[in-house]
Amino acid sequence: MENPVDVKELIPEFFYFPEFLENQNGFDLGCLQLSNEKVGDVVLPRWANSREDFIHQHQKALESEYVSAHLHEWIDLIFGYKQRGPAAVEALNVFYYCTYEGAVDLDAITDETQRKALEGIISNFGQTPCQLLKEPHPARLSAESAARRLAQLDTRSPNIFENLGQLKSFFVEGISDGVALVQAVVPKNQAHSFITQGSPDILVTVSANGLLGTHNWLPYDKNISNYFSFTKDPTVTNAKTQRFLQGPFAPGADLSSRTLAVSPDGKLLFSGGHWDNSLRVTSLAKGKVVGHITRHIDVVTCLSLDLCGIYLISGSRDTTCMVWQVLQQGGFSSGLAPKPVQVLYGHDAEVTCVAISTELDMAVSGSKDGTIITHTVRRGLFIRSLRPPGENCPPAVLSHLAVGPEGQVVAQTAVGQPSCSKERFALHLYSVNGKLLSSVPLDREVTAMCLTKDFVVLGMSECGLEIRELQSLRAAVPPVPMRVPVRSVSVTKEKSHILVGLEDGKLIVVGAGQPAEVRPGQFHRRLWRSTRRISQVSAGETEYNPCEGRG
Template sequence: MDRGRFSLLLLDPGEIYFEDFSAVLIPPDITPKTFDNKKQDGRLKMCSKSLVFDPRDINKPIIKIPLKDCVVIEQWKGSAKYLASNNVLMVNCREYMEMLEGNIVAPYKFKEATNFLFQLNYANIMNCLPQICQLHRASTLPAAEQADMIATIVHSRQARVSFDALWLDLYEKVVMETEADKVTPLVVNPGRILLSTSRLFFQPYNNVETVPVIKIELSVIRRMVKRRFLLRHIVSNASTSSGCDKGDISGNQKKRDDLYNKLLEQPALKLQELEQDVMTLQWQNGIISNYDYLLYINSLGDRTINDLTQYPIFPWIISNYIIGELDLQNPDHFRDLSKPVGALNEVRLQRLLERYEEMSYPKFMYGSHYSTPGFVLFYLARLYPHYVLCLQSGRFDHPDRMFNSVADVFKNCQTNMSDFKELIPEFYDVAQGGNFLVNNLGINFGYRHNGVKVGDVELPPWADSPQDCVVKLRNALESNVVSQSLHRWIDLIFGYKQQGEEAIKAHNLFYHLCYEGNVDLDAIADLNERHALEVQIMEFGQIPKQVFKVPHPKRKIGLPLLNEPYQIKSAETEDLWKNIRELEMVNSFNTHKNTVSNLFISEDCARITSVGHDSKLKVFSLQQNRQTRSANIGNMPLSSCIQMPNVNVLVIGSWDNQIVLYDLDYGKVTESVLAHEDAITCMCWGQRSSILVSGSGDCTVKVWKGLNNNGVIRPIQCLQKQIDHNSHVNCLDFDVDDSHLAVGTEDGEIYIWQTKDFALKKKYQIDASSITTINYSPDGMKLALGGKNKTLQIIDVETGLPVFSKVMKSSISSLKWNGFLLILGCDDGNLFIWDIMKVKLLYEIKAHSGAIKTVDISSDKSIIATGSEDRLIKVWKPKN
C-alpha cells in the first residue's frame, strides 16, 4: 500500500492514528466541468485528535483538520450529478492546516473556516462516522478527560484485535501476548506485542509502519533495558547485534516486567552482559572512550534517543568559543566539570542563591532544566525540522531564538537567569560529522533582526568546518584535562551529588517534579491534576535515574605506571598472554612436606624461593630443574619470605612470632628477632623506601627500616612504628611509589596508611568476611582483593567504590597484579588469569588439588609460579 507522505509526526505529540480510508476530496468551488481536474484522490486518516487527508499528488498540501475546531461532522445531505453516491463525509471547521505543500518542509499554513467533502470509495460511511463523532465528542472535553476517553477507545479497539498467527513459523510457540505501545520521539503507536520461543513481534493497529509487523530474532538481541517514561517504569528497550534500535515498548509496569522476565527465560536469547562495574573499570583503564562511557551511563540513567524528555546528556567541555586556536593542553580552555552549568558564573549564581533563600518550600535553585525536548530540538532543528513542527504546533521558533551560533549559546548559558542547558551526543559524534550544524535541507527558518537569513550554525573561530568542529570537540572530550575531572560531572548528573544535601552543597538543585520518586502519577486519582503534572514533567525535563550513590572513581591518565625497564621488552610476552590458548606446566617441585605458604621468582627468572608450613626454606633452579637449597628455619610454619635488595639475604616470617634473616651465601640464619606477640602472617618490602612491614595475628603491623645496613636487625634501631588494627592482619601491600600501605584484616576492613608518617588516610569496611589477599594495581589507583566470601573485588583507592566485583566458585587465597595481568589462586585449586585492563578472563585451569596459597609472575611475564596446600610448586607458561 502506498502510504504517501503521512507520518505520525504530523499529528500532535502522542496522538494516536487509528485507520484510514480511500477517499476523494471535493473542494468547495468544484463544478461538474472542473470535477475531474480539481478532485483530489488520497487517503483520509482518522486520528484521535484530528482528521488528516493525504493526497496522492505530492505537490498538493496535506490537510489536517483538528477535531476540536470542527463544528459539524455528518453524512453529506446534498446531491451532485458528478458524485456516484451519497457515501460522503461533510466536515465544517473553524480552522484547518495545510502541510508539506510542494512536498517541502515548512511551517504549517493555518486556514480559516470552510466545508470539506470526502467521498469514501470503499468504506461505508455509516460504519466509520460513529467512530469519528465519538472522537469529536472527546475533543470537547478538558485535556485530561479527553486523554482518558481516547485511552478507553484505544483499549476497546485493542480488545477486538488479536495477533495474526500467520506470522509465526510452524514450530514457533507463543510464550506471551499483550497490548503495548511503540515509543519513538514524540510518537506513541499502539499495537500488540507477541513473544515466541524464537522471535519478538510488534503488530501495530494501523498501517503507518513501513512493515505490517516488526520482527526481531531473539538470537540477535544483545541487550534488554527497563526504562522510565514520564517518570514511570513502563518501558522496555531491545538493542540488536547490528546496533539497530527498534524503539521502546511501553505498557503498564506489570506487563513490562512480565515481558522482560519471560524474555530472559528464552533459551534463544543470548544477551551480552554489560556489567556496570566492568564498564566502569574498562573506562578507568582507557579501554573504552569517555564518549562511549557517557553513552553507557546515559542508558543506565534511562536516557534514550527514543524519548525527547529523556534524551542523552553530554557536558559542555570547551569554555572558549572566540579564540582562533584551541589548545587542548591548556586547562583555561575547558569548562569546570565539578560545577553544574548554573554555577559556572559566580555573579549569576549569587543572584540565584539569593532567590533560593527567599523561596518557600519546595525550594529549587534553577527554574529550568539542563535537558528538555525543546532544548534537544533547539540543537537539532536543522536535522529534524519535522520534529520541531510537531512539538511546536506547526511553527518554527523565532529566528533570533534559534541555534544560530555556538559561541552565543554558550555565552547565554553562562549569563541568562533561565538558561542552564547542557549538550547532546551529536556535538561529539564524529560519525555524523556535525550534520546537525548545517541546513542541508534548505529549510526557510526566516530572517533575524539584522536581516541575515537563518542558515548554517555559526562555528567558533577555531573550527574550519562542521566536521572539524565536532572532531575538535571530541578530542577535547577525550583529552587528559577532561579525563581528570569527568567523574565530577558524572557525580552531578548521574551520581551522589544529583539530589539531597549533596545537591544543595554542589548548587545542583532543580524543581522537585524533575526527580524520580517525588511524584506517583498512578496514585493521582484526579485526571486533570495528573495530566497537568504529566505536561509539566514533559516540558520541564527529568533528572536521570541515579546510577551512583558514592563518588565516582577517577579515570586513569595515560599508561599504567609500570616503570620497570623490562616493560619495554615484554610486548611479545604480553601478546602471548592476550592470545593464550593453553597453559603449559613446565616444572613441578614436590620437596615440601606441608603447605607451600609463600614463594617468589627471582628477578633474573632463574630461581624460585619458597617457604612452607614444614618450617623449610627451599630454593629451586629453573634452568637445572632441581632443588638447590633446603634449610630448616625453626620448628614452626613459615608464612612469608622476601629477598633483600643488593645482598644475598632472605627475610623470613614465622608462626613463632619471629622475623629471621637467612644468609644464602653462608647458608645460615644470621639474625632473628621476636617481632610480634602472635604469628607473623605476612610481610612486604618497599623497593623505593627500603621499608619492611610485617603483619601479625596480634592485630598490628610493624614498620622496620635499616634492615639492609650490613644485614643486621637491631630492634631498637630498625623498628620505626607499630600500627594497630581491629583484628588479625592477613595481608598488606605497598603502592607503586611506596607512598601508601594497604592492609587487609580478618574482619573485612581495609586500611590505607600514608608511609611518610604512617597516618591513617582511608579506612573501608569492604565486607564482613575475612580479606585473605590484597594487591595494588601498577598505577596505585586501585586495589585488588580476595577473601573468604569467594569474591574478587577491585576497589578505587580514593573513593572505596568497588569498580569491579566477581563471585568465584570458592574462596580466594592468593593473587598477583602485574601490568595488565591479574593472577588469581583459589581454595579449590583453580588458577585464573585475567586481562584486568579489558576486564576479561583469559584462562582458567585446575592447577592443584589443594588451595593455591601463593602465586607469582616473573618480571618479564614469561612464567607463573604457584604453591599449594598439596605441597607442590608448579611453573606455568602460556601457549598460543
Template sequence: MNKSRFSMLFLEPGEIYFEDYSCSMLCDNDSDKQSKDSSIQGRLKLCSKSLVFEPRDWSSPLIKLHLKECKNITEIDSCDKRNVIRLEMIQYCEMLEDNVLAPYKFIYENKDFYFSLDFVSVDECLRQMLQLHRASTLHAPEHNTMIATILHSRYMRMVFDPVMMDDYTEEILCEYQVEKILPLVRHQGRLAVTPTTLYFQPFSNIEGSPILKIKFEHVKKMYKRRFLLRQVGLEIYCENSSVSHVYLAFQSNEERNRLYNVLETLPNVHLERAHIEEMTLQWQNGIVSNYDYLIYLNCLADRSQNDLTQYPVFPWVVADYTSESLDLEDPESFRDLSKPMGALNPDRLEKLLERYHEMCDPKFMYGSHYSAPGLVLFYLVRKYPQYMLCLQNGRFDHPDRMFNAVNDVYNNCLKNMSDFKELVPEFYDISTKGDFLVNMYDIDFGERHDGTKVGSVKLPPWADSPEDFVNKLKLALESEYVSRHLHLWIDLIFGYKQRGEEAIKAHNVFHHVCYEGSVDLESIYDINDRHALEVQIMEFGQVPKQLFTKAHVRKIILTISKQVNSNKEYRMECIDDIKLHKEAVTCVLRDDERIVSVGKDGTLKVYDVVLRKQIRSIVLSMTPLSSCVMVDEHIVAVGAWDNEIYLYDVEYGRVIESFRAHDDSVSCLQWLQKDRLLVSGGWDCVVRVWAKMGKVGQALKGLKAEFDHDGKITVLAHRYRNFELDILAGTTDGEVYVWEFRSKSLMHKVSVHSTDICGVCFLSADRVVTVSGNGDMIVTDLTVLHSVFKKRVSDSIRSLCSDTANVLWLGGDMRLLQWNMATVTSLHDHPAHDGDIQSIFFDIKSQTLITGSSDRSVKIWKLTKVS
C-alpha cells in the same frame, strides 16, 4: 501503490484506532445524483475521537473528521444508492495533500460528508460511530470512562488465533493482553509465548501484518521498563532477525515480571548480560567510550528512544559556539559538568533560589525539566516532523521558537528562567551524520520575524557541515577534559545528587511529580484523575531511575602503553613440577634462576631452575612459615608463626639474623625496594615497617612505624602517591586500611568483604582489587571509598597476583583463574594443583608464573602473550 498513508500519528496521543471500512467518499452533496466520477475511493478509519478517510489516490489529502466537531451522523437511504452514511461537520482537517508532509489544513466551514460503504452494511458500523459520537459530547472524565468501557468489551471478545503460529500444535505457555509501544503510539494486541517463539497479534489491522513473530534464538537483550510511571514495560532486542526490537507494556507489574521470568528460563533464550559494575569498570579503563557508557546508563535508567516521555538524555559538553575553531585542549571550551544547566549562570541561579526559598513544600527549583517529549522534538523536528505534528495537534512551533541556531539555544539554556534542557544522543551520534540538523524533507516551517525562512539549523563557525558538527561534538565528549569530569554529571542525572539533600546542595531540584515513587498511581482508582496525572507527568518530564546512591567513580586516563595492552591475555604451560616440602607450601617467589619457597613444615627451600634441583634446604622454625621476600641480592626474609622474622643468606646457606617482630604469628611480608623497607603484618593486628634489613643486629633498631588494626593482618600492599608512600593492609574482618607512611595517619578504612581477605593488589593508583576466602573478587575505588565491582568467581580463593597491568591470577581450590580487569572478563580457568593454591608469584623478567599449593608442590608456568 498498496501501502497505506494512514498512521496512528495522525491521531491525538492516546487516541484508539479500532478498524476501517472500504468505501467511497461522495463529492456531490446531492446524494441522489451520484456518479462514479463524483466519488473518491478509499478507506474510512474508525477511531475513538475521530474518523479519518484515506483516499486511494495519493495526490488527494486525508480527511480527518473530529467527532466532537460533528453535528449529526445519519444513514442516507435513496432510491438509486443505499448504504450511505452522512456526517454533518462544522469543521474538518486535511492532511498530506499531494502526499507532502506539512501542517494540517483546518477548514472552518459547515460541510456534509457522504461515505458509501462497499462490503458492510450501514447497520454494522453506524452503531459504533454513534456510540463514539455520543462519547465525544461528554466531558473528558466521562469520555475516558466510556472509551475504556468500549475497549474492555472489545478486548474481552478477542482471543489469540493459533492459526497464525508457525506450527499450530505449539504449546502456548502463557497469553497476555499488551500494548506495543512506539513513539507517541500504542498498539493494543494479544501476546502469546511458546517454547520457541513470541507472537504479538494486534487487535486492529494498523500493523500491516496480521502477526509479529520473534524467535527466541534471536533474542539477545531484555530490559524491564518503567512506562507511564509504572513498572509494566519490557523491551526486547534481537539480532539476525527481521524484527530487531519490540517494546511491550503489560497491564500490571506482576504480568510483566511473570513473562520475564518465563523467558529467562526458556532453553532457546541466550541473553547477553552486561552488569552495571562490569560496564563501569570497562568505562573506567577506557574499553567503553563515554558515548556508549551514557547510552548504557540511559537504557538502565528506563530511557528508550521508543518512549519520547523518557528519551535518552545527554549533556551539553561544549560551551563555545562562537569561535572559528574549537580548542578541545582549552578547559574554557567546555561546560561545567559538576552543575545542572540551571546552575551554570550565577545571576539566574540567584533569582531561582529566591523563588525556591519563598515556596511552600514541596519546593522545586526548576519549573521545567531537562528532558520531555516537547524538548526532544524541539531538537528532532526536522528528522521526525510527524511526531511534532501529532504532539501539537497538526501544527509546528512558531518559527522564532524553533531550533534555528545552536548558539541561540545554548544561550537560552543559560539565561532563560524556564529553559534548562540538556541534549539528546543524536548530537553525538556520528553514524547519522547530523541529519537531524537538516531540513531534509524541505518542509515549510514558516518565516521568522526578520523574514528569513526556517530551514536547516545554523551551526557554530567551527563546524563546516552537520557531519563535521557532530564529529567534533563526539570528539569533545570523548576528550580528556570530559572524561575527567563526566562522573560529576552522572551524579546529577543518574546518581546520588539526583534527589534528597544532595540534590538540594547541588541545586538540582525539580517538581516532585518528576521523581519515581513520588506519586502512587496504583492508589488512584479514578481513571480520569490517573489519566490527568499521567498527562501532566508525560508532558513535564521524568527524572531517570536512580542508578547510584554513592558518588560515581572517575574515569582512569590511561597511558598509551596501557591502552595498547588492555586486551592482552596469557597462554600458560607448566614447565616444571617441584615437590620438595613435606607439608603445604605457603609462599613462593622467583629470584633470577632460583625458586624460593616456604611451608607449613617450617622449612625454606631453594630450587635452581637451570639445574632443576634443590640447592638449599633449612628448617627455620618448629612452627609453620607464612611468607618470604627477597630483601637483598642473596638475602631472603621469612615470616613465621613463632612471631619471628628470619633473615637467611641463600649464597652462604646460613641464618644471619632473626628477631621477634610481632606478639603473634607473622602472617605476611612485603619488601619496598625503592625505600629499602620491609613491611610485616601479624595476627596481633599490627603492621610494622622496618629499615636496616641485612645489617646484623640492627633490625629491631630499624623499626620505623607501626599501625594498629581491629582484625588480624592477612595481606599487604603499597602505592606511591606523588611523593608519598601509602601502606595498605587487609584483615580477617574483611576491612581494608590505607595508611600514610610519612604522617603515620590513617587515610581510609573501608569495609569490603564479609570474610577474611586473602589477596590484594592495585589496579591503578586509586583502585584496589581484593579477594576473600568465600570466592568474592571486589574492586574498590579509594577516591569514593566504595566497591565498583563485585563478583563471586569461585567457591574458594586463597591467593592473588597481578602482572602489574590488567591481568590477574586467582588461586582457588585446585584451579588457577586468569582475568583481564580492563575488559572485566574471565580469560581462563586452569586445573593446576591437587589442593588449594596458597601463593602465586609473577616474574616479569622470565615471564613465568610460580604457584605453591597445599598439595605440597610448586609449579612453574611459562607465559606466552596472546594478542
C-alpha cells in the same frame, strides 16, 4: 570548541582522576538555560560506562598506537622546529608574541603600569616552552616494527599477558615431594655484572616444612617448547646440605606465602609466624638467620615488601601493623632496621593481610573482622577505613590483599559460615581513593594472589589458576586447571611466565606462545657474538596434564 584561535588542552586529571567529574560536595552550579535542569556531575559521553571507564579510555588513548605514531609531530610543534619561524607560520602554530621565551624583558621596563599590563597579558595567554630542537624529531617505531625487532632476539620470551589465548602449563618435579610449595618467586632486581650478563637468575622456593631452594632460572629461548630453562638446586635433595627456615612456628600460624617475603635482589628471606612473635631475616645463600627482631607482642601473621625493596610491612595478631626499613649495604639488602619506621593502629581484630606501595605512599591492611585500613607510609597517617559489602553474620574475613600500580586495592573476603551467605567468597576492587569499583562472587577460596599492571592472578583452593582483568575483575581467560590446591603464585619479572606452587610440592610454570622451532632437551645460544656456545639442560619440559588424575 570550534573557534580556531581558542586553544584548549585536556588537564592531567582527564588521565588519572575520575573524581573531578563528580560534584561530590553538592556545590550550587546553577541551571541550564534551555531546560532549567540543575547542573551537577559532568555528563559523560555515551561510550563511557562510568567515570572510571571514561578515565580508563583516555589512558588507553594516550598510550595507543595512533598517539605513538604522531608523537613526533606534537614534539615539533611544542618544543621543536615548528615552534617559531616560517615552519610555525606554515603549521598555523603562531601565538601572541609575549608568550615566547625571551620576547619581553620585564626587568628592563621602568614604567610600572606598562609592566603590569604585560604581566597580565602573559598570565592570560600563558607561556610557550623553551625551544629545544631545531630539526624535525624522528618518528617512533611502530608497534609492528618493534615487535619484529624483539622477535629476532634470543633473550626475549613472549609476554604471557599478550598471549592469553596460548597458555601452556609445564611442571618441574617436586621440590619437596608431598610437602606443599608455599613460595616460588624470581626476585625482580637481581644484579649481574657485565661479564656474567646472560647468566641464570635465582628462583627462590620455600616448602611448607621450611626447606629453602635457590634454583637457576633462564626465562628465554624461542627454540624450547616451554621458553624457559630450570636447573634445580642440588642441596634440596641432599639431606646433608638441605637448608631450612628455622622454626618452630606458632600454633595456627603455618608457613604460607603471606608470612614470607623475598628481597628484590634475592639475598634475603623475611619471615613471620614464629613462636616468639619475632620477625626474622634469613640469608638465602647460607640458610642462616641474620636478623631477629621482636617488636610485636603477638604472632606476626602477614608480611609484604614493596616493589623497590625499601620498606616491609608486617601485621600481627596484636591488631597492629609495623613498617620497617630494609637496610642496604654495598647495593644489596642486608637486613632490617632494629626499630619500625611506623606503628599503625586502627584494627579491632587480628590483622590477616597487608600490602604496601612506597611510590604511592600507601600501607594497606585487612583484618579478621573484615575491615580494610589505609595509612601513609612516610608519616603513618590514617587515610581511610573500608568495609567490603556483604552480610555481617559473622563479618567477612579479609584473607588476601594487594595494591595495584595505580593504587587500586584488590581484596578477597571469606564468610566463615556458609549458612549466612549464599556467596561465601568474594573479590572486591577499590580505587586509590577508596571507591568500590567492582565486587564479584567466587565459587572457591583464593589461596594466593598477585597483581600486574592490567591483571589479577589468583590461585584457588579447588585446583585452578584464574587470570582476571584488573579494571573490572572479569575473567580474562577460562581457569587454568591444576590437580591439587594452589599454595602460591607469582609472575616472573619479564612477565614471561607464572610460577605456581602446589599442595603436592610440584612447581608449575605457565607460559604462552608457539615457537617456530622446537628442540626439546637443550638449547644453544650465541654468546658475545663469538662462535663460543653455551648449553643448558631444561628440567621442566614435561607438559602438565591435570586430567591424568590426582596424586
